[in-house]
Amino acid sequence: MEGYVIEVLPNEIIEKIIGCNVLSHYDVINFGLTCSKFRSLVNNSNRVWKCKFNKRWPQLLKLYNPKQVYNWLAEFQLRVNKGALVRQYVASMSSKMYHLEEIQDSSLAEMEAMMNDHERSYHFIMDELINKGNPLRNSDLTEVYYAEKLVCCLKKQQLKKFWNNFKQIPPEEQLLEKGAVFVAKWIQSSMAVSPVLVSRQLDLLAGAVREVLRSRHPFHSIFSTSLDLVEQWKQKALTDNQFGPSECQQVLVALGEVIFNHNGFYTDNNMHYNVDNACINM
Structure with a gap:
Protein backbone atom coordinates (compact mmCIF):
# COMPACT_ATOMS: atom_id res chain seq x y z
CA MET A 1 0.00 0.00 0.00
CA GLU A 2 2.97 2.34 0.47
CA GLY A 3 3.15 3.07 -3.26
CA TYR A 4 -0.44 4.33 -3.29
CA VAL A 5 -0.38 6.70 -0.31
CA ILE A 6 -0.38 9.91 -2.37
CA GLU A 7 -3.49 8.83 -4.26
CA VAL A 8 -5.60 8.92 -1.11
CA LEU A 9 -4.38 12.32 0.05
CA PRO A 10 -6.88 15.21 -0.22
CA ASN A 11 -6.38 17.43 -3.26
CA GLU A 12 -5.62 20.40 -1.00
CA ILE A 13 -2.60 18.57 0.46
CA ILE A 14 -1.36 17.47 -2.96
CA GLU A 15 -1.68 21.06 -4.22
CA LYS A 16 0.46 22.30 -1.33
CA ILE A 17 3.10 19.66 -2.06
CA ILE A 18 3.43 20.29 -5.80
CA GLY A 19 3.03 24.04 -5.33
CA CYS A 20 6.14 24.38 -3.15
CA ASN A 21 9.09 26.31 -4.58
CA VAL A 22 11.39 23.28 -4.60
CA LEU A 23 9.44 21.84 -7.55
CA SER A 24 9.60 23.47 -10.97
CA HIS A 25 6.77 23.72 -13.47
CA TYR A 26 8.39 20.81 -15.33
CA ASP A 27 8.00 18.69 -12.20
CA VAL A 28 4.33 19.65 -11.98
CA ILE A 29 3.74 18.76 -15.63
CA ASN A 30 5.48 15.40 -15.23
CA PHE A 31 3.44 14.71 -12.10
CA GLY A 32 0.27 15.37 -14.09
CA LEU A 33 1.32 12.77 -16.66
CA THR A 34 1.28 9.94 -14.13
CA CYS A 35 -2.49 9.36 -14.15
CA SER A 36 -5.79 10.96 -15.18
CA LYS A 37 -6.61 12.03 -11.61
CA PHE A 38 -3.39 14.00 -11.23
CA ARG A 39 -3.64 15.36 -14.78
CA SER A 40 -7.04 16.80 -13.90
CA LEU A 41 -5.69 18.19 -10.64
CA VAL A 42 -2.72 19.87 -12.35
CA ASN A 43 -4.84 21.31 -15.17
CA ASN A 44 -7.44 22.77 -12.82
CA SER A 45 -5.41 23.97 -9.85
CA ASN A 46 -5.23 27.76 -9.89
CA ARG A 47 -3.27 27.72 -6.64
CA VAL A 48 -0.47 25.58 -8.06
CA TRP A 49 -0.04 27.61 -11.23
CA LYS A 50 -0.09 30.91 -9.36
CA CYS A 51 2.75 29.54 -7.23
CA LYS A 52 4.70 28.49 -10.32
CA PHE A 53 4.09 31.83 -12.03
CA ASN A 54 5.29 33.66 -8.93
CA LYS A 55 8.35 31.43 -8.65
CA ARG A 56 9.44 32.01 -12.23
CA TRP A 57 8.37 35.63 -12.77
CA PRO A 58 7.86 37.35 -9.39
CA GLN A 59 8.46 40.75 -11.02
CA LEU A 60 5.28 40.35 -13.10
CA LEU A 61 2.85 39.93 -10.20
CA LYS A 62 2.51 43.72 -9.97
CA LEU A 63 0.48 43.57 -13.20
CA TYR A 64 -2.35 41.72 -11.49
CA ASN A 65 -5.17 43.03 -9.34
CA PRO A 66 -5.10 41.04 -6.07
CA LYS A 67 -8.89 41.34 -5.84
CA GLN A 68 -9.46 39.77 -9.25
CA VAL A 69 -9.51 36.07 -10.15
CA TYR A 70 -7.24 34.90 -12.98
CA ASN A 71 -6.67 31.65 -14.84
CA TRP A 72 -3.06 31.17 -13.77
CA LEU A 73 -2.41 28.20 -16.04
CA ALA A 74 -3.45 30.34 -19.02
CA GLU A 75 -1.27 33.22 -17.78
CA PHE A 76 1.69 30.87 -17.35
CA GLN A 77 1.23 29.43 -20.83
CA LEU A 78 0.88 32.89 -22.37
CA ARG A 79 4.11 34.09 -20.74
CA VAL A 80 6.00 30.98 -21.88
CA ASN A 81 4.67 31.31 -25.43
CA LYS A 82 5.48 35.03 -25.61
CA GLY A 83 9.01 34.33 -24.42
CA ALA A 84 9.53 31.69 -27.10
CA LEU A 85 8.16 33.97 -29.84
CA VAL A 86 10.33 36.88 -28.71
CA ARG A 87 13.49 34.76 -28.72
CA GLN A 88 12.64 33.48 -32.18
CA TYR A 89 11.98 37.02 -33.43
CA VAL A 90 15.23 38.43 -32.01
CA ALA A 91 17.21 35.54 -33.50
CA SER A 92 15.88 36.51 -36.95
CA MET A 93 16.56 40.25 -36.65
CA SER A 94 20.22 40.18 -37.68
CA SER A 95 19.56 38.60 -41.08
CA LYS A 96 16.67 41.00 -41.75
CA MET A 97 18.07 44.26 -40.42
CA TYR A 98 21.88 44.10 -40.58
CA HIS A 99 21.89 46.69 -43.39
CA LEU A 100 19.83 49.23 -41.41
CA GLU A 101 21.46 51.84 -39.18
CA GLU A 102 18.34 51.97 -37.00
CA ILE A 103 15.32 49.72 -36.64
CA GLN A 104 12.42 51.18 -38.62
CA ASP A 105 8.88 51.24 -37.25
CA SER A 106 7.67 49.67 -40.49
CA SER A 107 9.82 46.60 -39.83
CA LEU A 108 8.15 45.95 -36.46
CA ALA A 109 4.67 45.07 -37.74
CA GLU A 110 5.01 41.45 -36.61
CA MET A 111 6.13 42.45 -33.13
CA GLU A 112 3.42 45.11 -32.85
CA ALA A 113 0.75 42.50 -33.65
CA MET A 114 2.27 40.27 -31.00
CA MET A 115 2.08 43.10 -28.45
CA ASN A 116 -1.56 43.92 -29.10
CA ASP A 117 -3.16 40.47 -28.94
CA HIS A 118 -3.52 40.48 -25.13
CA GLU A 119 -3.63 43.17 -22.45
CA ARG A 120 -0.42 41.89 -20.81
CA SER A 121 1.47 40.91 -23.97
CA TYR A 122 3.56 44.10 -24.00
CA HIS A 123 4.70 43.54 -20.41
CA PHE A 124 5.49 39.87 -21.06
CA ILE A 125 7.53 40.76 -24.15
CA MET A 126 9.45 43.51 -22.36
CA ASP A 127 10.14 41.18 -19.44
CA GLU A 128 11.64 38.60 -21.81
CA LEU A 129 13.82 41.27 -23.41
CA ILE A 130 14.98 42.98 -20.23
CA ASN A 131 15.07 40.46 -17.39
CA LYS A 132 18.62 39.15 -16.94
CA GLY A 133 17.34 35.79 -15.73
CA ASN A 134 15.80 35.00 -19.12
CA PRO A 135 17.65 32.96 -21.78
CA LEU A 136 17.79 35.91 -24.18
CA ARG A 137 20.06 37.85 -21.84
CA ASN A 138 22.58 34.99 -21.88
CA SER A 139 22.61 34.43 -25.66
CA ASP A 140 25.22 35.65 -28.16
CA LEU A 141 26.14 39.33 -28.24
CA THR A 142 24.39 39.97 -31.56
CA GLU A 143 21.06 38.91 -30.09
CA VAL A 144 21.70 40.92 -26.92
CA TYR A 145 22.42 43.96 -29.12
CA TYR A 146 19.18 43.58 -31.08
CA ALA A 147 17.22 42.88 -27.91
CA GLU A 148 18.40 46.20 -26.44
CA LYS A 149 17.55 48.03 -29.67
CA LEU A 150 14.12 46.41 -29.69
CA VAL A 151 13.44 47.49 -26.10
CA CYS A 152 13.96 51.15 -27.00
CA CYS A 153 11.78 50.89 -30.12
CA LEU A 154 8.91 49.13 -28.37
CA LYS A 155 8.98 51.55 -25.45
CA LYS A 156 8.75 54.53 -27.78
CA GLN A 157 5.88 52.94 -29.69
CA GLN A 158 3.98 52.52 -26.43
CA LEU A 159 4.83 56.08 -25.40
CA LYS A 160 3.44 57.42 -28.68
CA LYS A 161 0.16 55.66 -27.94
CA PHE A 162 0.16 57.05 -24.40
CA TRP A 163 0.82 60.58 -25.68
CA ASN A 164 -1.98 60.39 -28.24
CA ASN A 165 -4.39 59.19 -25.54
CA PHE A 166 -3.10 61.81 -23.10
CA LYS A 167 -3.89 64.61 -25.55
CA GLN A 168 -7.46 63.35 -25.92
CA ILE A 169 -8.42 63.56 -22.25
CA PRO A 170 -9.93 66.79 -20.81
CA PRO A 171 -7.33 69.49 -19.98
CA GLU A 172 -8.20 69.36 -16.27
CA GLU A 173 -7.11 65.70 -16.21
CA GLN A 174 -3.80 66.27 -18.01
CA LEU A 175 -1.59 66.15 -14.93
CA LEU A 176 1.88 67.69 -15.11
CA GLU A 177 3.19 64.71 -13.17
CA LYS A 178 2.11 62.30 -15.92
CA GLY A 179 3.54 64.58 -18.58
CA ALA A 180 6.87 64.79 -16.75
CA VAL A 181 7.01 61.00 -16.41
CA PHE A 182 6.32 60.70 -20.14
CA VAL A 183 9.26 63.02 -20.93
CA ALA A 184 11.54 61.03 -18.60
CA LYS A 185 10.55 57.75 -20.24
CA TRP A 186 11.08 59.15 -23.73
CA ILE A 187 14.53 60.59 -22.97
CA GLN A 188 15.64 57.54 -20.98
CA SER A 189 14.16 54.81 -23.15
CA SER A 190 16.76 52.29 -21.96
CA MET A 191 15.83 52.82 -18.29
CA ALA A 192 12.86 51.66 -16.24
CA VAL A 193 11.07 54.83 -15.09
CA SER A 194 8.45 53.99 -12.47
Missing part, protein backbone atom coordinates in the same frame (compact mmCIF):
# COMPACT_ATOMS: atom_id res chain seq x y z
CA PRO A 195 5.43 56.34 -12.23
CA VAL A 196 4.65 54.79 -8.84
CA LEU A 197 8.13 55.61 -7.52
CA VAL A 198 7.95 59.17 -8.90
CA SER A 199 4.56 59.68 -7.24
CA ARG A 200 5.92 58.31 -3.96
CA GLN A 201 8.91 60.66 -4.07
CA LEU A 202 6.65 63.65 -4.75
CA ASP A 203 4.46 62.64 -1.82
CA LEU A 204 7.55 62.50 0.41
CA LEU A 205 8.55 66.01 -0.70
CA ALA A 206 5.01 67.26 -0.08
CA GLY A 207 5.05 65.71 3.39
CA ALA A 208 8.34 67.42 4.20
CA VAL A 209 6.94 70.77 3.00
CA ARG A 210 3.91 70.30 5.26
CA GLU A 211 6.19 69.71 8.25
CA VAL A 212 8.19 72.88 7.58
CA LEU A 213 4.95 74.79 7.05
CA ARG A 214 3.50 73.40 10.29
CA SER A 215 6.53 74.51 12.29
CA ARG A 216 6.38 78.04 10.91
CA HIS A 217 2.69 78.62 10.23
CA PRO A 218 0.65 76.14 12.30
CA PHE A 219 -2.64 77.88 11.44
CA HIS A 220 -2.18 77.68 7.68
CA SER A 221 -5.41 76.72 5.87
CA ILE A 222 -3.89 73.50 4.52
CA PHE A 223 -4.10 71.98 8.00
CA SER A 224 -7.86 72.49 8.14
CA THR A 225 -8.37 71.08 4.64
CA SER A 226 -9.82 67.57 4.49
CA LEU A 227 -7.67 64.73 3.15
CA ASP A 228 -10.39 63.91 0.63
CA LEU A 229 -10.17 67.39 -0.86
CA VAL A 230 -6.37 67.20 -1.01
CA GLU A 231 -6.67 63.87 -2.87
CA GLN A 232 -9.06 65.51 -5.33
CA TRP A 233 -6.50 68.25 -5.96
CA LYS A 234 -3.89 65.60 -6.76
CA GLN A 235 -6.12 64.13 -9.47
CA LYS A 236 -6.80 67.43 -11.25
CA ALA A 237 -4.69 69.98 -13.12
CA LEU A 238 -5.60 72.96 -10.93
CA THR A 239 -5.97 76.24 -12.78
CA ASP A 240 -6.19 78.58 -9.78
CA ASN A 241 -4.67 79.07 -6.33
CA GLN A 242 -6.39 77.28 -3.47
CA PHE A 243 -5.22 79.79 -0.84
CA GLY A 244 -4.78 83.54 -0.51
CA PRO A 245 -1.59 85.33 -1.69
CA SER A 246 0.12 85.35 1.72
CA GLU A 247 -0.54 81.65 2.37
CA CYS A 248 0.65 80.76 -1.15
CA GLN A 249 3.84 82.67 -0.40
CA GLN A 250 4.29 80.67 2.80
CA VAL A 251 3.97 77.41 0.86
CA LEU A 252 6.54 78.52 -1.72
CA VAL A 253 9.03 79.51 0.98
CA ALA A 254 8.59 76.13 2.71
CA LEU A 255 8.97 74.37 -0.65
CA GLY A 256 12.21 76.23 -1.33
CA GLU A 257 13.50 75.27 2.11
CA VAL A 258 12.85 71.57 1.49
CA ILE A 259 14.13 71.47 -2.09
CA PHE A 260 17.27 73.55 -1.76
CA ASN A 261 18.31 73.28 1.89
CA HIS A 262 17.06 69.84 2.94
CA ASN A 263 17.56 67.92 -0.32
CA GLY A 264 20.49 69.77 -1.84
CA PHE A 265 18.94 70.78 -5.15
CA TYR A 266 20.57 73.78 -6.81
CA THR A 267 20.35 75.82 -10.01
CA ASP A 268 23.19 75.92 -12.52
CA ASN A 269 22.80 77.71 -15.85
CA ASN A 270 25.77 75.78 -17.27
CA MET A 271 23.98 72.47 -16.63
CA HIS A 272 20.56 73.61 -17.81
CA TYR A 273 20.40 71.11 -20.69
CA ASN A 274 21.90 68.18 -18.81
CA VAL A 275 19.54 65.17 -18.83
CA ASP A 276 19.92 64.86 -15.05
CA ASN A 277 18.21 68.23 -14.72
CA ALA A 278 15.49 67.50 -17.27
CA CYS A 279 13.97 64.27 -15.95
CA ILE A 280 11.67 64.08 -12.95
CA ASN A 281 13.08 60.73 -11.82
CA MET A 282 16.74 61.85 -11.67
Whole structure:
Protein backbone atom coordinates (compact mmCIF):
# COMPACT_ATOMS: atom_id res chain seq x y z
CA MET A 1 0.00 0.00 0.00
CA GLU A 2 2.97 2.34 0.47
CA GLY A 3 3.15 3.07 -3.26
CA TYR A 4 -0.44 4.33 -3.29
CA VAL A 5 -0.38 6.70 -0.31
CA ILE A 6 -0.38 9.91 -2.37
CA GLU A 7 -3.49 8.83 -4.26
CA VAL A 8 -5.60 8.92 -1.11
CA LEU A 9 -4.38 12.32 0.05
CA PRO A 10 -6.88 15.21 -0.22
CA ASN A 11 -6.38 17.43 -3.26
CA GLU A 12 -5.62 20.40 -1.00
CA ILE A 13 -2.60 18.57 0.46
CA ILE A 14 -1.36 17.47 -2.96
CA GLU A 15 -1.68 21.06 -4.22
CA LYS A 16 0.46 22.30 -1.33
CA ILE A 17 3.10 19.66 -2.06
CA ILE A 18 3.43 20.29 -5.80
CA GLY A 19 3.03 24.04 -5.33
CA CYS A 20 6.14 24.38 -3.15
CA ASN A 21 9.09 26.31 -4.58
CA VAL A 22 11.39 23.28 -4.60
CA LEU A 23 9.44 21.84 -7.55
CA SER A 24 9.60 23.47 -10.97
CA HIS A 25 6.77 23.72 -13.47
CA TYR A 26 8.39 20.81 -15.33
CA ASP A 27 8.00 18.69 -12.20
CA VAL A 28 4.33 19.65 -11.98
CA ILE A 29 3.74 18.76 -15.63
CA ASN A 30 5.48 15.40 -15.23
CA PHE A 31 3.44 14.71 -12.10
CA GLY A 32 0.27 15.37 -14.09
CA LEU A 33 1.32 12.77 -16.66
CA THR A 34 1.28 9.94 -14.13
CA CYS A 35 -2.49 9.36 -14.15
CA SER A 36 -5.79 10.96 -15.18
CA LYS A 37 -6.61 12.03 -11.61
CA PHE A 38 -3.39 14.00 -11.23
CA ARG A 39 -3.64 15.36 -14.78
CA SER A 40 -7.04 16.80 -13.90
CA LEU A 41 -5.69 18.19 -10.64
CA VAL A 42 -2.72 19.87 -12.35
CA ASN A 43 -4.84 21.31 -15.17
CA ASN A 44 -7.44 22.77 -12.82
CA SER A 45 -5.41 23.97 -9.85
CA ASN A 46 -5.23 27.76 -9.89
CA ARG A 47 -3.27 27.72 -6.64
CA VAL A 48 -0.47 25.58 -8.06
CA TRP A 49 -0.04 27.61 -11.23
CA LYS A 50 -0.09 30.91 -9.36
CA CYS A 51 2.75 29.54 -7.23
CA LYS A 52 4.70 28.49 -10.32
CA PHE A 53 4.09 31.83 -12.03
CA ASN A 54 5.29 33.66 -8.93
CA LYS A 55 8.35 31.43 -8.65
CA ARG A 56 9.44 32.01 -12.23
CA TRP A 57 8.37 35.63 -12.77
CA PRO A 58 7.86 37.35 -9.39
CA GLN A 59 8.46 40.75 -11.02
CA LEU A 60 5.28 40.35 -13.10
CA LEU A 61 2.85 39.93 -10.20
CA LYS A 62 2.51 43.72 -9.97
CA LEU A 63 0.48 43.57 -13.20
CA TYR A 64 -2.35 41.72 -11.49
CA ASN A 65 -5.17 43.03 -9.34
CA PRO A 66 -5.10 41.04 -6.07
CA LYS A 67 -8.89 41.34 -5.84
CA GLN A 68 -9.46 39.77 -9.25
CA VAL A 69 -9.51 36.07 -10.15
CA TYR A 70 -7.24 34.90 -12.98
CA ASN A 71 -6.67 31.65 -14.84
CA TRP A 72 -3.06 31.17 -13.77
CA LEU A 73 -2.41 28.20 -16.04
CA ALA A 74 -3.45 30.34 -19.02
CA GLU A 75 -1.27 33.22 -17.78
CA PHE A 76 1.69 30.87 -17.35
CA GLN A 77 1.23 29.43 -20.83
CA LEU A 78 0.88 32.89 -22.37
CA ARG A 79 4.11 34.09 -20.74
CA VAL A 80 6.00 30.98 -21.88
CA ASN A 81 4.67 31.31 -25.43
CA LYS A 82 5.48 35.03 -25.61
CA GLY A 83 9.01 34.33 -24.42
CA ALA A 84 9.53 31.69 -27.10
CA LEU A 85 8.16 33.97 -29.84
CA VAL A 86 10.33 36.88 -28.71
CA ARG A 87 13.49 34.76 -28.72
CA GLN A 88 12.64 33.48 -32.18
CA TYR A 89 11.98 37.02 -33.43
CA VAL A 90 15.23 38.43 -32.01
CA ALA A 91 17.21 35.54 -33.50
CA SER A 92 15.88 36.51 -36.95
CA MET A 93 16.56 40.25 -36.65
CA SER A 94 20.22 40.18 -37.68
CA SER A 95 19.56 38.60 -41.08
CA LYS A 96 16.67 41.00 -41.75
CA MET A 97 18.07 44.26 -40.42
CA TYR A 98 21.88 44.10 -40.58
CA HIS A 99 21.89 46.69 -43.39
CA LEU A 100 19.83 49.23 -41.41
CA GLU A 101 21.46 51.84 -39.18
CA GLU A 102 18.34 51.97 -37.00
CA ILE A 103 15.32 49.72 -36.64
CA GLN A 104 12.42 51.18 -38.62
CA ASP A 105 8.88 51.24 -37.25
CA SER A 106 7.67 49.67 -40.49
CA SER A 107 9.82 46.60 -39.83
CA LEU A 108 8.15 45.95 -36.46
CA ALA A 109 4.67 45.07 -37.74
CA GLU A 110 5.01 41.45 -36.61
CA MET A 111 6.13 42.45 -33.13
CA GLU A 112 3.42 45.11 -32.85
CA ALA A 113 0.75 42.50 -33.65
CA MET A 114 2.27 40.27 -31.00
CA MET A 115 2.08 43.10 -28.45
CA ASN A 116 -1.56 43.92 -29.10
CA ASP A 117 -3.16 40.47 -28.94
CA HIS A 118 -3.52 40.48 -25.13
CA GLU A 119 -3.63 43.17 -22.45
CA ARG A 120 -0.42 41.89 -20.81
CA SER A 121 1.47 40.91 -23.97
CA TYR A 122 3.56 44.10 -24.00
CA HIS A 123 4.70 43.54 -20.41
CA PHE A 124 5.49 39.87 -21.06
CA ILE A 125 7.53 40.76 -24.15
CA MET A 126 9.45 43.51 -22.36
CA ASP A 127 10.14 41.18 -19.44
CA GLU A 128 11.64 38.60 -21.81
CA LEU A 129 13.82 41.27 -23.41
CA ILE A 130 14.98 42.98 -20.23
CA ASN A 131 15.07 40.46 -17.39
CA LYS A 132 18.62 39.15 -16.94
CA GLY A 133 17.34 35.79 -15.73
CA ASN A 134 15.80 35.00 -19.12
CA PRO A 135 17.65 32.96 -21.78
CA LEU A 136 17.79 35.91 -24.18
CA ARG A 137 20.06 37.85 -21.84
CA ASN A 138 22.58 34.99 -21.88
CA SER A 139 22.61 34.43 -25.66
CA ASP A 140 25.22 35.65 -28.16
CA LEU A 141 26.14 39.33 -28.24
CA THR A 142 24.39 39.97 -31.56
CA GLU A 143 21.06 38.91 -30.09
CA VAL A 144 21.70 40.92 -26.92
CA TYR A 145 22.42 43.96 -29.12
CA TYR A 146 19.18 43.58 -31.08
CA ALA A 147 17.22 42.88 -27.91
CA GLU A 148 18.40 46.20 -26.44
CA LYS A 149 17.55 48.03 -29.67
CA LEU A 150 14.12 46.41 -29.69
CA VAL A 151 13.44 47.49 -26.10
CA CYS A 152 13.96 51.15 -27.00
CA CYS A 153 11.78 50.89 -30.12
CA LEU A 154 8.91 49.13 -28.37
CA LYS A 155 8.98 51.55 -25.45
CA LYS A 156 8.75 54.53 -27.78
CA GLN A 157 5.88 52.94 -29.69
CA GLN A 158 3.98 52.52 -26.43
CA LEU A 159 4.83 56.08 -25.40
CA LYS A 160 3.44 57.42 -28.68
CA LYS A 161 0.16 55.66 -27.94
CA PHE A 162 0.16 57.05 -24.40
CA TRP A 163 0.82 60.58 -25.68
CA ASN A 164 -1.98 60.39 -28.24
CA ASN A 165 -4.39 59.19 -25.54
CA PHE A 166 -3.10 61.81 -23.10
CA LYS A 167 -3.89 64.61 -25.55
CA GLN A 168 -7.46 63.35 -25.92
CA ILE A 169 -8.42 63.56 -22.25
CA PRO A 170 -9.93 66.79 -20.81
CA PRO A 171 -7.33 69.49 -19.98
CA GLU A 172 -8.20 69.36 -16.27
CA GLU A 173 -7.11 65.70 -16.21
CA GLN A 174 -3.80 66.27 -18.01
CA LEU A 175 -1.59 66.15 -14.93
CA LEU A 176 1.88 67.69 -15.11
CA GLU A 177 3.19 64.71 -13.17
CA LYS A 178 2.11 62.30 -15.92
CA GLY A 179 3.54 64.58 -18.58
CA ALA A 180 6.87 64.79 -16.75
CA VAL A 181 7.01 61.00 -16.41
CA PHE A 182 6.32 60.70 -20.14
CA VAL A 183 9.26 63.02 -20.93
CA ALA A 184 11.54 61.03 -18.60
CA LYS A 185 10.55 57.75 -20.24
CA TRP A 186 11.08 59.15 -23.73
CA ILE A 187 14.53 60.59 -22.97
CA GLN A 188 15.64 57.54 -20.98
CA SER A 189 14.16 54.81 -23.15
CA SER A 190 16.76 52.29 -21.96
CA MET A 191 15.83 52.82 -18.29
CA ALA A 192 12.86 51.66 -16.24
CA VAL A 193 11.07 54.83 -15.09
CA SER A 194 8.45 53.99 -12.47
CA PRO A 195 5.43 56.34 -12.23
CA VAL A 196 4.65 54.79 -8.84
CA LEU A 197 8.13 55.61 -7.52
CA VAL A 198 7.95 59.17 -8.90
CA SER A 199 4.56 59.68 -7.24
CA ARG A 200 5.92 58.31 -3.96
CA GLN A 201 8.91 60.66 -4.07
CA LEU A 202 6.65 63.65 -4.75
CA ASP A 203 4.46 62.64 -1.82
CA LEU A 204 7.55 62.50 0.41
CA LEU A 205 8.55 66.01 -0.70
CA ALA A 206 5.01 67.26 -0.08
CA GLY A 207 5.05 65.71 3.39
CA ALA A 208 8.34 67.42 4.20
CA VAL A 209 6.94 70.77 3.00
CA ARG A 210 3.91 70.30 5.26
CA GLU A 211 6.19 69.71 8.25
CA VAL A 212 8.19 72.88 7.58
CA LEU A 213 4.95 74.79 7.05
CA ARG A 214 3.50 73.40 10.29
CA SER A 215 6.53 74.51 12.29
CA ARG A 216 6.38 78.04 10.91
CA HIS A 217 2.69 78.62 10.23
CA PRO A 218 0.65 76.14 12.30
CA PHE A 219 -2.64 77.88 11.44
CA HIS A 220 -2.18 77.68 7.68
CA SER A 221 -5.41 76.72 5.87
CA ILE A 222 -3.89 73.50 4.52
CA PHE A 223 -4.10 71.98 8.00
CA SER A 224 -7.86 72.49 8.14
CA THR A 225 -8.37 71.08 4.64
CA SER A 226 -9.82 67.57 4.49
CA LEU A 227 -7.67 64.73 3.15
CA ASP A 228 -10.39 63.91 0.63
CA LEU A 229 -10.17 67.39 -0.86
CA VAL A 230 -6.37 67.20 -1.01
CA GLU A 231 -6.67 63.87 -2.87
CA GLN A 232 -9.06 65.51 -5.33
CA TRP A 233 -6.50 68.25 -5.96
CA LYS A 234 -3.89 65.60 -6.76
CA GLN A 235 -6.12 64.13 -9.47
CA LYS A 236 -6.80 67.43 -11.25
CA ALA A 237 -4.69 69.98 -13.12
CA LEU A 238 -5.60 72.96 -10.93
CA THR A 239 -5.97 76.24 -12.78
CA ASP A 240 -6.19 78.58 -9.78
CA ASN A 241 -4.67 79.07 -6.33
CA GLN A 242 -6.39 77.28 -3.47
CA PHE A 243 -5.22 79.79 -0.84
CA GLY A 244 -4.78 83.54 -0.51
CA PRO A 245 -1.59 85.33 -1.69
CA SER A 246 0.12 85.35 1.72
CA GLU A 247 -0.54 81.65 2.37
CA CYS A 248 0.65 80.76 -1.15
CA GLN A 249 3.84 82.67 -0.40
CA GLN A 250 4.29 80.67 2.80
CA VAL A 251 3.97 77.41 0.86
CA LEU A 252 6.54 78.52 -1.72
CA VAL A 253 9.03 79.51 0.98
CA ALA A 254 8.59 76.13 2.71
CA LEU A 255 8.97 74.37 -0.65
CA GLY A 256 12.21 76.23 -1.33
CA GLU A 257 13.50 75.27 2.11
CA VAL A 258 12.85 71.57 1.49
CA ILE A 259 14.13 71.47 -2.09
CA PHE A 260 17.27 73.55 -1.76
CA ASN A 261 18.31 73.28 1.89
CA HIS A 262 17.06 69.84 2.94
CA ASN A 263 17.56 67.92 -0.32
CA GLY A 264 20.49 69.77 -1.84
CA PHE A 265 18.94 70.78 -5.15
CA TYR A 266 20.57 73.78 -6.81
CA THR A 267 20.35 75.82 -10.01
CA ASP A 268 23.19 75.92 -12.52
CA ASN A 269 22.80 77.71 -15.85
CA ASN A 270 25.77 75.78 -17.27
CA MET A 271 23.98 72.47 -16.63
CA HIS A 272 20.56 73.61 -17.81
CA TYR A 273 20.40 71.11 -20.69
CA ASN A 274 21.90 68.18 -18.81
CA VAL A 275 19.54 65.17 -18.83
CA ASP A 276 19.92 64.86 -15.05
CA ASN A 277 18.21 68.23 -14.72
CA ALA A 278 15.49 67.50 -17.27
CA CYS A 279 13.97 64.27 -15.95
CA ILE A 280 11.67 64.08 -12.95
CA ASN A 281 13.08 60.73 -11.82
CA MET A 282 16.74 61.85 -11.67
